[in-house]
Structures are given as C-alpha cells and as structure tokens.
C-alpha cells in the first residue's frame with residue numbers, strides 16, 4: 001500500500017483501515033455514488049476506535065459511543081485532511097467521504113477488507129477494539145492495489161441474543177431511548193429497568209470479543225479526541241446547564257434536548273422513589 005497513506009493513518013493513531021475494491025462491495029444507496037460521480041474504483045474503509053476509561057464507568061447511563069464528543073466532527077476533520085493528501089497524490093481522480101450515510105454496506109465492506117468478523121449482533125468485531133469502532137470511508141474512482149478476504153462470522157455463542165431486551169421492550173432499547181414524544185407505560189418501564197438514558201450497549205457488552213478486549217486493555221482508543229469532555233453519567237442538572245453550543249457537540253443531541261431529558265427524568269424519579277442518591 002502507498003506509504004503516504006500508512007504514514008497518515010499512523011500519525012492519526014488509526015491502525016484499523018484497508019482499501020477494498022468498490023466492485024466487491026454491496027451498494028445500498030446508488031444515488032450517493034451517482035451524486036459523487038463514481039461508478040468504479042476503491043473504498044478506503046476506516047474503523048475508528050472510541051472506547052475510553054469513562055466508557056468503562058459502572059455508573060454510565062448513556063451508550064459508550066455517546067460518552068465522547070460527536071464523532072461526526074472527528075470524521076469531518078479526518079476526511080478533510082485525507083482528501084487533500086489523496087488529491088495531491090492523485091490529482092485527476094475523484095474522492096468522496098462518508099460516515100453513517102454511506103452508499104455501501106459498510107460492515108460487510110470492512111469484513112471484506114479483513115478488519116474483523118461480522119457478529120450475530122450485526123456489528124463488526126475487530127480483534128483489538130471489538131465492536132467499539134465507528135466506520136467511515138473514502139470512495140474514489142482511483143484504482144488502488146487491494147485484496148478482499150472471505151467474510152467471516154463470529155463464533156455464534158448466542159450471548160448477545162440471549163441478553164437482548166428487545167422482546168421485553170417490544171423494540172430495540174436503543175431506538176426506544178431515541179423515540180420522540182410520549183412513551184407508553186411499557187416503554188417508560190423499560191428505560192427504567194435497563195437504566196439507559198440514551199442507547200443500549202447490551203449486545204456489545206456481553207460479547208466475548210468485548211470481554212477479551214477489555215481484559216487485555218486493547219479496547220481503549222489511543223485517539224486523544226475521544227478523551228475530551230467525556231460524560232459517562234448524565235443528569236438533568238448537567239443537561240440543563242449545558243449551553244446549546246455544548247449540547248450540539250454530543251451524540252445524544254440529535255433527537256433534541258427533550259428526548260434525552262425525558263429519559264433522564266424517568267431514571268431520576270425512579271431513583272428518588274427508591275430513596276437512592278442519583279448524582
């Protein structure tokens with residue numbers, strides 16, 4: 001692979017990336033590729049680890065991915081620099097960047113690139129960071145040398161399925177905490193039972209890949225950005241004290257203040273009723 005790319009990722013402390021041919025990837029949103037004016041070429045798929053010490057806090061009441069500042073800002077800066085570098089090396093080629101809203105099936109592409117295996121929890125399980133990574137990619141019409149690997153699944157131990165509260169809640173708990181408006185009694189009780197004001201990590205936490213990565217310590221991201229302004233235990237007090245500027249830097253902001261506030265109130269009222277200290 002090109003030394004300038006390896007150097008770039010080494011400087012960014014990203015050790016989980018690889019190119020994969022676009023033709024090998026499953027295109028799920030072709031209009032995004034059309035808009036980028038790319039029909040064939042290469043995907044540089046990047047797995048960015050985000051797990052910090054604060055994510056391991058036993059009092060954490062928001063999903064681990066929301067503990068740090070919004071990862072979109074990290075990707076925006078990363079992509080800006082990377083595209084400039086790629087354009088300098090391939091001046092006649094086109095480059096487009098994606099995080100979240102991707103034209104391809106990202107997890108499959110990452111497994112094809114050999115970054116990890118696909119878990120029964122539908123997440124990419126990387127050897128060092130388990131599933132605690134954000135995926136993003138640059139897609140280009142440049143043809144870069146790359147191989148594909150056979151997509152592998154996990155060992156199907158079933159722990160994620162067994163622990164999943166989906167049946168109990170009637171829907172994915174993560175989706176439930178992000179639902180706007182009023183919750184039914186069953187939905188509210190579910191938030192209280194599982195103690196989450198935002199998201200759900202159960203199918204990641206019980207996974208043996210996560211347990212191994214935690215035990216060895218490899219799970220922790222080396223990237224300083226993810227250690228800035230960590231919040232592991234959110235309270236209504238802290239939320240209300242947050243300026244709008246600070247609020248929009250958090251991953252739990254995208255459904256608005258009222259959604260996360262409603263969930264926090266459910267948890268806090270429950271703890272008050274029990275006579276427990278909340279903060």
Ligand code: SF4
Pocket residue numbers: 163164165166171172173174200201202203204
């Ligand atoms: S996030 Fe939680 S509720 Fe959703 S599938 Fe995973 S364990 Fe189940």
Ligand code: SF4
Pocket residue numbers: 119120121122154155156157158159160161203206207208209
């Ligand atoms: S908990 Fe077991 S079945 Fe689920 S993703 Fe992890 S290894 Fe696979």
